[in-house]
Amino acid sequence: MDQIEKRVVLKAPVDRVWRAISDAKQFGVWFGVELDGPFVAGKPVTGCIRPTQVDASVAKGQQQYDGVRLEWHVEAIEPMRRFAFRWHPFGVDKHVDYSHEPMTLVEFMLAEATGGTQLTIRESGFDKIPLERRAKAFAANDGGWTKQVELIEKYLARESAR
Amino acid sequence: MRADRLVAAAPVFAALGDPTRLGIVARLCTHGPQSIAQLTEGAAVTRQAVTKHLVALEDAGLVRGSRDGRERIWELQGKRLADARGYLAQISSQWDAAIERLRAFVETDD
Numbered sequence: 001m002d003q004i005e006k007r008v009v010l011k012a013p014v015d016r017v018w019r020a021i022s023d024a025k026q027f028g029v030w031f032g033v034e035l036d037g038p039f040v041a042g043k044p045v046t047g048c049i050r051p052t053q054v055d056a057s058v059a060k061g062q063q064q065y066d067g068v069r070l071e072w073h074v075e076a077i078e079p080m081r082r083f084a085f086r087w088h089p090f091g092v093d094k095h096v097d098y099s100h101e102p103m104t105l106v107e108f109m110l111a112e113a114t115g116g117t118q119l120t121i122r123e124s125g126f127d128k129i130p131l132e133r134r135a136k137a138f139a140a141n142d143g144g145w146t147k148q149v150e151l152i153e154k155y156l157a158r159e160s161a162r
Numbered sequence: 163m164r165a166d167r168l169v170a171a172a173p174v175f176a177a178l179g180d181p182t183r184l185g186i187v188a189r190l191c192t193h194g195p196q197s198i199a200q201l202t203e204g205a206a207v208t209r210q211a212v213t214k215h216l217v218a219l220e221d222a223g224l225v226r227g228s229r230d231g232r233e234r235i236w237e238l239q240g241k242r243l244a245d246a247r248g249y250l251a252q253i254s255s256q257w258d259a260a261i262e263r264l265r266a267f268v269e270t271d272d
Contacts, residue, residue: 004250004253004254004257006254006257006258006261008261008265010264010265010268010269011269012268012269016268017264017268020264020267020268021264026267029267030260030263030264030266030267031260031263031264032263089253119261119264121257121261123253123257126250130223134245134246134249134250
């Protein structure tokens, strides 16, 4: 269990999915971040968490994550096939300096599939993160991200209904 | 901890990357809190080696040593282990949610 792997088939052509994951602006829209620049292989990219404000009742709880800075390191951009970067997995506690901690590797892999695109997302390298940190992060994160995810889903549902 | 739960937790132990440490953890799972003498009994490693591994496990937050008279008694930190597993489960569900957002994004028009 030192890596997480997800495999789904999306009903969209490979080039559409490729743009959604390799174009930093598009990535930001569905993921819920605002990135300062494009993804360039071998270069870092900075940005911040910028959750959508769609529900005043939970805005207060989400406020603590809004604007939290992040830095990812783009490892590989292999057009239509693979996009990979390193990050601090869902590190959103602004009071914690993650910069000296090990990063995990996130890989998006695409393949043509019947009716669309097979997407595999693999996050690996959790064995490098101290168990102590993992346990603390779990206790600290409980709730916050769940709320944020709900907000983004609401926003996207509203956007696609237009 | 029951045997099936121990098997389920094995990959986390494997993350520690050492069969001796896994053996110590398994032993603490099965027998509950133990002294170094008890942990070394029947083991193919020295007392010093066991102590070294216990310190590594303690650093990882997996075990805790407490003094009982002249001896230190070591016990498993089950909560810490469960939390660490919970962390991966949490990240896993965050990816599930992210994938659904990506799906909504790419399966509608540009």
